[in-house]
Amino acid sequence: MQKNKSKHCEYISAEKKSSKMECDFLTAKSAEKVYDFVSTSDDYSCTPLVALDSLADRYGVKKIYVKDESKRMGLNAFKGVGVFYGVARIICEKLGLDISETSFSDFMKPEINEKLRKLTFIAATDGNHGNGLAYVTKMIGCKCVIYMPKNTTKPRVDLIREKGAEVFVTEYNYDDTLRLVIDKAAESGWVHFQDQAWEGYKEITNLISEGYTIIAHECMKQMNEDGVSQPTHIILQAGAGTFAFGILGYFVNVLSDSKPQMIISEPKNANCYYQSAIKKEYINVTGELETIMAGLAVGEANIAAYDYLYNWVDGYASCDDVVSARGMRILANPIGDDKKVVSGESGALGFGLLSMICDHEDYSDIKEKCNIDENSIVLLISTEGNTDPEMYEKIVWNGAYNII
Ligand SMILES: Cc1ncc(COP(=O)(O)O)c(C=O)c1O
Numbered sequence: 001m002q003k004n005k006s007k008h009c010e011y012i013s014a015e016k017k018s019s020k021m022e023c024d025f026l027t028a029k030s031a032e033k034v035y036d037f038v039s040t041s042d043d044y045s046c047t048p049l050v051a052l053d054s055l056a057d058r059y060g061v062k063k064i065y066v067k068d069e070s071k072r073m074g075l076n077a078f079k080g081v082g083v084f085y086g087v088a089r090i091i092c093e094k095l096g097l098d099i100s101e102t103s104f105s106d107f108m109k110p111e112i113n114e115k116l117r118k119l120t121f122i123a124a125t126d127g128n129h130g131n132g133l134a135y136v137t138k139m140i141g142c143k144c145v146i147y148m149p150k151n152t153t154k155p156r157v158d159l160i161r162e163k164g165a166e167v168f169v170t171e172y173n174y175d176d177t178l179r180l181v182i183d184k185a186a187e188s189g190w191v192h193f194q195d196q197a198w199e200g201y202k203e204i205t206n207l208i209s210e211g212y213t214i215i216a217h218e219c220m221k222q223m224n225e226d227g228v229s230q231p232t233h234i235i236l237q238a239g240a241g242t243f244a245f246g247i248l249g250y251f252v253n254v255l256s257d258s259k260p261q262m263i264i265s266e267p268k269n270a271n272c273y274y275q276s277a278i279k280k281e282y283i284n285v286t287g288e289l290e291t292i293m294a295g296l297a298v299g300e301a302n303i304a305a306y307d308y309l310y311n312w313v314d315g316y317a318s319c320d321d322v323v324s325a326r327g328m329r330i331l332a333n334p335i336g337d338d339k340k341v342v343s344g345e346s347g348a349l350g351f352g353l354l355s356m357i358c359d360h361e362d363y364s365d366i367k368e369k370c371n372i373d374e375n376s377i378v379l380l381i382s383t384e385g386n387t388d389p390e391m392y393e394k395i396v397w398n399g400a401y402n403i404i
Contacts, residue, residue, distance in 0.1 A: 008320040011366040012277050021311045025210050026249025031217035034085050040103035047071040049222035054336025059358035063377040070385025077384040079132035085211030087136050116141045120190040124178040126294045127156035129195045134163035147181050149174045196240045197304035212246030231379035235263045237349035239298035245305035265317040265353045267291035272301045274318040292321045295346030317353050325401035327352025332396045347384035
């Protein structure tokens with residue numbers, strides 16, 4: 001155990017409540033439906049689940065699994081799979097097709113593709129959602145318009161432009177950029193495809209969450225193949241919570257009688273779930289939302305996800321940037337025979353939190369509150385790889401954002 005001077009993670013246990021509130025579109029069946037469609041594309045393959053056994057020994061837990069979503073669809077992040085399924089569902093709706101009888105190759109048929117070429121999708125994004133949408137729309141043949149918040153780094157903009165999307169960087173933070181896109185979509189009649197929900201806009205984001213169930217389904221299958229029946233703990237990072245909703249919804253359905261401990265981690269400057277848990281009501285976080293975790297810089301929780309997550313989640317952590325930076329460094333420099341995982345700023349937060357509470361005695365109270373001990377099987381999802389090479393080098397090579 002190392003000593004640490006100031007608190008980089010704050011944690012609040014959730015109030016006791018029923019964990020039985022299942023969501024009917026986040027189930028094992030949903031995951032199979034998602035798989036049946038997305039696996040018809042050559043771009044689909046199951047991403048690796050890395051077992052960090054040497055680190056588990058050091059941290060005094062039974063198992064640590066990290067799902068490496070940098071390998072998802074060649075996009076360096078998890079987002080593409082939710083976007084792919086969601087876009088496909090919207091297209092099926094528009095063309096009167098049934099997704100369970102549709103394959104990706106149907107979209108390539110000339111009579112269908114001609115209609116798809118007339119469709120434009122628009123979204124606000126910090127990077128990964130827009131990158132996924134640009135990729136999927138290009139693959140299918142639709143047009144794509146993307147708006148990004150100020151302070152978006154050039155590599156993130158370039159990545160999306162390279163895929164043929166029209167990209168604009170605004171003068172606003174993410175939430176205000178989203179408001180701008182809502183107006184643009186209303187003016188243009190384009191399909192507003194957002195990974196965030198608000199009153200009157202839930203359908204698309206729910207489809208994206210449904211798409212993410214395939215990630216959870218793969219984790220269960222891979223753990224079972226490794227002789228492990230289920231995780232006891234799942235620590236996920238949240239921006240709007242659309243991702244956590246899909247993943248945790250699946251586990252609540254599949255493991256309803258042995259629900260794992262579910263923990264949400266957020267950046268301190270964009271900790272809307274943590275603040276809501278403290279105030280016991282839905283709270284928006286405003287301002288610059290400044291953090292290196294660009295994908296998590298969201299101050300408004302997805303309202304379609306919020307009530308469910310409130311019911312399922314056992315605790316919320318609010319973390320400084322140094323927590324994810326530490327997670328990135330440890331994943332990049334494994335011990336023993338453990339495999340390296342390349343994880344970006346937003347991808348490494350859940351793991352960074354685990355590393356802090358297992359390695360530093362100042363955080364052992366959080367470890368206790370989470371009931372993490374020698375029997376724990378902890379599942380983490382590294383949701384992105386090295387999506388910002390300059391920042392990755394600064395952190396992993398040059399030690400920026402150190403806890404000392
Ligand atoms: C890498 C990464 N991880 C996690 C998230 C969080 O997803 P959500 O906003 O659905 O909570 C994002 C969102 O963009 C992301 O880009």
